[in-house]
Amino acid sequence: MNILENGRHEVLVVGAGVVGAAISFELCRRGLRVCCIHNPEHDETSASFAAGAMLGAFGEVTDDKSSAADRAETDLRVACARRYPDFVAALNASASPGVEIRQGTFIIANPAGKDDVCNILRIQKEAARYEEPNEWVEPGDIPGYRPHKSLRASKALFLPRENYLNSHTLLRSLRSAATASGRVSWLHGTVAKVSVAAEGRVTGVELRDGRKIGGDRVVLASGYGTRHIVEQSGPDTLDLPKLKGGKGSSLVLRSRIHLPHVIRTPNRDFACGTHVVARGPNEIYVGATNRISDTPGENTGVTPGELHVQIHSCLHEINTSLRTDEVISMRAGTRPLTSDGYPLIGRTRVDGLFIATGTYRNGILLAPGIADIIASEVSGTLPVGSNPFDPRRRQLLKGPAHLDEIVRSGVRDLVSFIQEPHGSLPYERARELESFMSVLLMGALTENEASAKLLASARRALAQDGQTETIAALYYDLASTDVPAR
Numbered sequence: 001m002n003i004l005e006n007g008r009h010e011v012l013v014v015g016a017g018v019v020g021a022a023i024s025f026e027l028c029r030r031g032l033r034v035c036c037i038h039n040p041e042h043d044e045t046s047a048s049f050a051a052g053a054m055l056g057a058f059g060e061v062t063d064d065k066s067s068a069a070d071r072a073e074t075d076l077r078v079a080c081a082r083r084y085p086d087f088v089a090a091l092n093a094s095a096s097p098g099v100e101i102r103q104g105t106f107i108i109a110n111p112a113g114k115d116d117v118c119n120i121l122r123i124q125k126e127a128a129r130y131e132e133p134n135e136w137v138e139p140g141d142i143p144g145y146r147p148h149k150s151l152r153a154s155k156a157l158f159l160p161r162e163n164y165l166n167s168h169t170l171l172r173s174l175r176s177a178a179t180a181s182g183r184v185s186w187l188h189g190t191v192a193k194v195s196v197a198a199e200g201r202v203t204g205v206e207l208r209d210g211r212k213i214g215g216d217r218v219v220l221a222s223g224y225g226t227r228h229i230v231e232q233s234g235p236d237t238l239d240l241p242k243l244k245g246g247k248g249s250s251l252v253l254r255s256r257i258h259l260p261h262v263i264r265t266p267n268r269d270f271a272c273g274t275h276v277v278a279r280g281p282n283e284i285y286v287g288a289t290n291r292i293s294d295t296p297g298e299n300t301g302v303t304p305g306e307l308h309v310q311i312h313s314c315l316h317e318i319n320t321s322l323r324t325d326e327v328i329s330m331r332a333g334t335r336p337l338t339s340d341g342y343p344l345i346g347r348t349r350v351d352g353l354f355i356a357t358g359t360y361r362n363g364i365l366l367a368p369g370i371a372d373i374i375a376s377e378v379s380g381t382l383p384v385g386s387n388p389f390d391p392r393r394r395q396l397l398k399g400p401a402h403l404d405e406i407v408r409s410g411v412r413d414l415v416s417f418i419q420e421p422h423g424s425l426p427y428e429r430a431r432e433l434e435s436f437m438s439v440l441l442m443g444a445l446t447e448n449e450a451s452a453k454l455l456a457s458a459r460r461a462l463a464q465d466g467q468t469e470t471i472a473a474l475y476y477d478l479a480s481t482d483v484p485a486r
Helices: 018-029 040-045 068-092 116-129 167-180 223-233 304-317 320-324 360-379 391-397 403-418 429-445 449-464 469-479
Strands: 009-014 034-038 102-109 155-164 184-188 191-196 202-207 212-220 243-254 262-264 275-280 283-287 326-338 344-347 353-357
Touching (some): 009 018, 018 034, 018 167, 116 155, 191 212, 212 223, 223 326, 304 320, 326 360, 353 360, 429 449, 449 469
Parallel strands (some): 102 262
Antiparallel strands (some): 243 283, 243 326, 344 353
């Protein structure tokens, strides 16, 4: 079991998804002895098993992400994407089955996405800034692309070096390579909380069945499951952003359609857009939805509504011939998301305790970089200030939140989301609804002269003319009003 003489493990890694397994693999490559704790029953609902996986360093770029923290995350994504071939080569030298990296992503902008054109232009700009090969192509020339005529792309960008792979094969290979090292042991169980001594140093973990496992250093890398461990271990002590989950559903088709490259839209409606990824000679992965945890109607499995959206989107936006293919599997997994929107990677305020989560849609892409950061932190070789996502320096990562920007962007995505799967309101009603909801939310969330005037005006109108038609008049009045300033 790789237990030291004092009955404690050198390093405990909690979680064996792609991120946890990559960390275990990297730690053992550096000569450390690791005990990786995970519950195999959770594999079927993990984000790793439900993922595509597109290694979308640039596919994740959107026009509304321009802060210093956004730039740091893009830097990390690009660096990880570029090191992936070497990462996989090292993995394939140590384990089987071998992981195959494939290249090439077509990003399309079509009428279903209100901000597709803005986002695809930003993606091209960022690709050029990082000197990443890219080219505009005719949508009709994309192999395997045959959308409904009403949803033909107006623009298409080809990123020839944007990688993708099979997440299942990657995960099996990571676990196999870690085991083959002889330095990683596996303990089946679910961690309930971290054990911390009175002097503030980690001493191990406690499992839900009551077992206590000693460890000199502990790495929390169980994705969304890390949330529950942090809550039971004392969130005030750790002083971390709140962790939430974003459930993504996907399906795999048996298909005769040849897809030599990924086809995807830009990110939309809180999710990573519509995308199809070849899984093999006759299999196509279709993804993916996103539903934030703690929202009404949340369900851990794949729902009919999610399937409706996915199937409608992939048939109409990618290839109508997919309608005759066979659905061979459906999966749902929960991605870890922080309340401030950025990854949590590195040393915590508790001595000997490290964390690696909050990767949202980028866990598989970021795995090599995260593993390197955590292994360097654990071994004490990480240069000071080189990790922008250090949990102890969180307040330096992001400036003050701009409430009006959050409301505008959130309402825009919400209005688009509630129109799925058919995706349109007549005339200017989508814009009107966005403006109406933004004004109401800002009025509810702020206390200033502008919001007070709006409230007084609405109350006066209802008092003077208490008819149901007054509500329609208020709607159009507020829909034409600027959002109150903060």
